[in-house]
Amino acid sequence: MDKIVNNKIKLEFLSKGENVALARITIAALVSQLELTLNDLEEIKVAVSEAVSNAIIHGYRNQPEGIVTLIGILAEETIYLEIIDQGIGISDIEKAMEPAYSTDPERTGLGFVFMQSFMDEVKVESKVNSGTKVSLTKKINTENKNRAVS
Amino acid sequence: MSLILNSKKNSLIVHVGGDFDLVSANEFREKIDQSLEETLCQNLLLDLAKATFIDSSGLGVILGRFRKIKANDGQMIIYGPKPAIKKVFEVSGILSLMPVCNTEEEAWKILEKKTFKGA
Ligand SMILES: Nc1ncnc2c1ncn2[C@@H]1O[C@H](COP(=O)(O)OP(=O)(O)OP(=O)(O)O)[C@@H](O)[C@H]1O
Numbered sequence: 001m002d003k004i005v006n007n008k009i010k011l012e013f014l015s016k017g018e019n020v021a022l023a024r025i026t027i028a029a030l031v032s033q034l035e036l037t038l039n040d041l042e043e044i045k046v047a048v049s050e051a052v053s054n055a056i057i058h059g060y061r062n063q064p065e066g067i068v069t070l071i072g073i074l075a076e077e078t079i080y081l082e083i084i085d086q087g088i089g090i091s092d093i094e095k096a097m098e099p100a101y102s103t104d105p106e107r108t109g110l111g112f113v114f115m116q117s118f119m120d121e122v123k124v125e126s127k128v129n130s131g132t133k134v135s136l137t138k139k140i141n142t143e144n145k146n147r148a149v150s
Numbered sequence: 151m152s153l154i155l156n157s158k159k160n161s162l163i164v165h166v167g168g169d170f171d172l173v174s175a176n177e178f179r180e181k182i183d184q185s186l187e188e189t190l191c192q193n194l195l196l197d198l199a200k201a202t203f204i205d206s207s208g209l210g211v212i213l214g215r216f217r218k219i220k221a222n223d224g225q226m227i228i229y230g231p232k233p234a235i236k237k238v239f240e241v242s243g244i245l246s247l248m249p250v251c252n253t254e255e256e257a258w259k260i261l262e263k264k265t266f267k268g269a
Pocket residue numbers: 050054055056058059060085087088089090096097101102103104107108109110111112113132206207210
């Protein structure tokens with residue numbers, strides 16, 4: 001009775017720190033519609049937290065009146081997430097994604113490291129003064145799924 | 151989220167509860183630094199047994215406090231993180247910088263050993 005789950009959500013919220021938890025919890029609830037392991041769930045929460053925090057901290061420079069768009073799609077065993085801001089953008093994406101690279105001396109430059117470790121694919125599209133879109137993809141292991149079901 | 155601070159034997163014990171993310175990071179950073187100044191503690195024991203989540207904002211606070219403690223010749227030890235948080239630690243490389251153990255008792259043992267060696 002393997003059912004294919006197909007679902008999509010879109011959420012828009014102000015660029016406030018409090019909404020990082022909101023985004024995390026929303027995506028956790030969405031992906032829980034798939035039978036995924038606790039480990040996968042925790043990893044997805046970290047990745048969402050990183051991308052949304054970046055949109056707020058860097059994209060909108062901690063100004064709370066920006067709009068962050070979060071899209072979550074479940075298509076069979078694959079989870080697609082998009083985190084979009086209309087903020088300052090990234091001039092050198094490759095450099096931004098290097099481990100330990102940060103434009104903020106108070107930060108450690110681990111956000112993209114976590115996104116890359118915890119998701120299967122991380123894609124960044126950005127334009128200076130126009131905004132950034134981070135696309136995250138994770139395929140849920142069907143073997144684990146079957147084990148959890150039985 | 152919650153933060154409880156105690157001091158004992160030259161060590162500040164920081165009990166973190168709930169999600170350690172962007173919002174709590176700002177608050178925790180301030181409170182921990184203020185407490186370090188007030189108590190003049192040299193060491194920091196970080197209790198994460200009741201922490202439910204951590205991301206790079208929380209890690210930034212931990213690494214920042216680690217640098218402060220080190221600059222003051224102190225020791226920092228983390229104890230009690232649940233597996234999901236430990237996983238984040240593994241990926242971040244923080245495990246090569248400071249000990250991470252399971253209980254407060256173990257943390258004190260490590261601290262005594264380290265302080266003794268350093269003396
Ligand atoms: N949405 C965004 N808009 C503009 N710049 C961004 C955005 N996301 C990331 N960046 C840039 O990429 C850099 C690296 O991001 P990353 O998340 O890896 O590290 P960080 O946010 O600086 O530190 P940490 O995530 O460890 O707190 C940031 O310092 C910032 O300059």
